[in-house]
Amino acid sequence: VGTGEAGGQRTGQSAVWHDPSGDAGLQAAITALQAGQFKPLASAGSTGLKKGSYWSFFELHNTRQQQLPLRLEYVDHQLIRLRAYVREAGAGGEFREVADQAMGEPFARRPVFHNRFVVPVTLDAGEITGFLVRFDSEEAGFVFPSMRIWSPDALSKSHTGETAVLAFLFGGIALISLFSLIVGVTTGDSSFFAYFVYGISKIIAWGTILGFTHQYVVQNHFHWSYMSAAGALSIFCGVVFDRLFLQTHKYTPRLDYLLLLMMVNAGVLLVSALLQLKQVALISITLALLFYPLMTFVALVRWRQGSSEAAVFAIGWTLLLTGLFYQALRDLGLVEHNLLNYYLPPLSSFVEMVTIMAAMGIKLRRVRLQGLESERQYRRHLEQSKVKLEGLVRARTEELEKAKQQAEMEARTDPLTGIRNRRSFLAEAELCLKRAYRKGEPVSLLMFDIDHFKSINDNHGHGIGDEALRQFSHTIQAKIRETDVFGRLGGEEFALLITETRPDALHTAERLRDNITGIRLPSGEEEVQFTSSIGVACAHQTQTLEQLMREADEALYAAKQGGRDRVVEYAQSNADAHATLSREEPQPA
Numbered sequence: 359v360g361t362g363e364a365g366g367q368r369t370g371q372s373a374v375w376h377d378p379s380g381d382a383g384l385q386a387a388i389t390a391l392q393a394g395q396f397k398p399l400a401s402a403g404s405t406g407l408k409k410g411s412y413w414s415f416f417e418l419h420n421t422r423q424q425q426l427p428l429r430l431e432y433v434d435h436q437l438i439r440l441r442a443y444v445r446e447a448g449a450g451g452e453f454r455e456v457a458d459q460a461m462g463e464p465f466a467r468r469p470v471f472h473n474r475f476v477v478p479v480t481l482d483a484g485e486i487t488g489f490l491v492r493f494d495s496e497e498a499g500f501v502f503p504s505m506r507i508w509s510p511d512a513l514s515k516s517h518t519g520e521t522a523v524l525a526f527l528f529g530g531i532a533l534i535s536l537f538s539l540i541v542g543v544t545t546g547d548s549s550f551f552a553y554f555v556y557g558i559s560k561i562i563a564w565g566t567i568l569g570f571t572h573q574y575v576v577q578n579h580f581h582w583s584y585m586s587a588a589g590a591l592s593i594f595c596g597v598v599f600d601r602l603f604l605q606t607h608k609y610t611p612r613l614d615y616l617l618l619l620m621m622v623n624a625g626v627l628l629v630s631a632l633l634q635l636k637q638v639a640l641i642s643i644t645l646a647l648l649f650y651p652l653m654t655f656v657a658l659v660r661w662r663q664g665s666s667e668a669a670v671f672a673i674g675w676t677l678l679l680t681g682l683f684y685q686a687l688r689d690l691g692l693v694e695h696n697l698l699n700y701y702l703p704p705l706s707s708f709v710e711m712v713t714i715m716a717a718m719g720i721k722l723r724r725v726r727l728q729g730l731e732s733e734r735q736y737r738r739h740l741e742q743s744k745v746k747l748e749g750l751v752r753a754r755t756e757e758l759e760k761a762k763q764q765a766e767m768e769a770r771t772d773p774l775t776g777i778r779n780r781r782s783f784l785a786e787a788e789l790c791l792k793r794a795y796r797k798g799e800p801v802s803l804l805m806f807d808i809d810h811f812k813s814i815n816d817n818h819g820h821g822i823g824d825e826a827l828r829q830f831s832h833t834i835q836a837k838i839r840e841t842d843v844f845g846r847l848g849g850e851e852f853a854l855l856i857t858e859t860r861p862d863a864l865h866t867a868e869r870l871r872d873n874i875t876g877i878r879l880p881s882g883e884e885e886v887q888f889t890s891s892i893g894v895a896c897a898h899q900t901q902t903l904e905q906l907m908r909e910a911d912e913a914l915y916a917a918k919q920g921g922r923d924r925v926v927e928y929a930q931s932n933a934d935a936h937a938t939l940s941r942e943e944p945q946p947a
């Protein structure tokens with residue numbers, strides 16, 4: 359040494375002895391060394407899971423002509439205890455303890471401020487010094503017996519660099535977690551809350567496992583169980599998040615049971631850590647790691663079921679698995695230790711966080727699109743219902759309008775003949791009269807009464823009587839104008855208001871009377887014929903309908919008296935005649 363040491367491991371130049379009992383002290387190790395039981399160390403890898411302690415022997419030769427301060431660094435963070443002895447050249451080859459560092463001791467006792475064990479030594483100019491280093495992992499553990507040799511400056515720079523890289527990774531995870539928390543609060547999606555907790559648990563786990571929790575947070579005490587507990591927490595939170603995110607409970611219920619088992623196992627790991635049951639903790643953590651690939655499988659199943667975010671999740675989880683798998687290979691001594699595979703697990707954990715965040719983004723987008731789609735469908739539905747409802751309302755309004763019109767028509771119409779009834783005739787005739795007066799048009803009222811109608815009923819039956827009334831109405835209706843007002847006043851009595859001058863009205867009355875005589879009603883073998891008497895009154899501009907009707911009625915009466923089947927116009931003389939007739943032939947009550 360003396361040429362600017364920067365972390366070289368010099369594996370081939372040290373020798374290692376395994377003491378399976380872990381009881382051998384310094385003297386026993388020296389005896390083993392002298393007996394040639396130390397074997398050359400061929401690799402910078404781990405010893406694999408072994409019981410007891412490992413001893414390493416190596417010599418350092420200071421090639422410089424001045425004192426040389428050095429740092430011997432243990433390459434991993436999971437060692438329980440490290441003791442180092444220096445063989446003093448000048449004192450007959452006696453070994454002297456120069457370091458005794460333990461994981462459980464307060465961090466302040468460490469001679470070098472570093473998250474891993476570092477032994478500071480100083481070599482005199484040209485000195486050749488032998489070192490014995492004892493590594494204890496307690497019960498079953500693994501050891502990396504290849505110490506790295508640093509100049510103090512190089513170690514400090516490297517440590518700062520490592521801390522910066524880890525600060526970046528942890529900071530990134532912290533930011534993603536915080537972002538996830540904000541998204542969780544905004545969207546109310548519980549998987550985002552779970553992801554936040556998962557991210558925080560990752561920081562705690564990796565910070566603890568890599569020794570930073572001891573270095574910066576709980577400096578006064580530390581224990582291997584803290585690492586297991588932090589790991590258990592992270593595994594538990596991870597499975598909780600995965601179940602929520604992949605909705606396994608709903609879509610893959612059977613696989614979900616296995617994930618529940620993983621959570622139980624994480625619980626066992628936590629309890630065994632708290633009770634410091636190292637063997638149980640070891641089994642539990644091994645089981646947890648064996649179960650880890652299951653998550654990728656579940657994600658792939660969910661992907662096959664159509665969840666695109668599950669595919670991205672599977673990639674993220676596989677990246678994490680790769681890191682953990684590589685660490686397991688390193689811990690078991692199947693691949694050599696180097697800085698890359700030492701930091702691969704936290705790095706893959708970081709990449710996993712980023713990838714899964716992308717999966718969460720895909721999920722958010724899908725949920726948003728689904729929301730938009732259902733809103734669109736809802737609007738479409740609403741529009742359809744509106745149109746339907748409007749149609750119903752329109753149809754119902756039309757129905758009501760028809761019913762109203764029907765009711766109104768029925769109220770106006772005489773059911774037997776289908777022409778205006780008395781009430782409707784009076785109302786319409788009143789209007790027509792006023793209109794005619796306003797325009798100065800002539801108006802005449804014709805009053806009809808079928809002659810000897812009683813005898814039609816009596817001789818041919820009521821049915822023929824009814825038919826006579828109908829034929830009578832239809833005949834008149836067919837011969838008058840639309841503007842004329844025609845109605846049945848009752849019984850066999852009818853009235854017709856026409857806007858015609860006196861001669862025209864008389865002419866019309868005569869024409870109608872003639873038409874009536876042309877009606878033929880078949881009744882058995884016979885044909886029934888009948889006639890009608892008509893009274894005509896021509897209005898003067900001041901007459902009321904009532905007066906006009908009275909006059910027409912009087913004219914009708916005169917027509918009856920005159921022998922029936924005739925038209926008689928109202929004239930004062932008629933009235934007089936009527937009065938005369940009344941005297942001669944009193945009317946029946």
Ligand SMILES: Nc1nc2c(ncn2[C@@H]2O[C@H](COP(=O)(O)OP(=O)(O)OP(=O)(O)O)[C@@H](O)[C@H]2O)c(=O)[nH]1
Nearest residue numbers: 807808809810811812813815820821823824849850
């Ligand atoms: N079939 C039928 N007969 C009716 C209806 N309304 C009234 N009548 C009958 O019409 C007859 C009217 O008879 P009268 O008032 O004596 O008059 P008339 O027999 O026509 O004789 P004159 O008017 O003097 O020519 C009565 O027998 C009523 O019962 C009806 O809606 N249908």
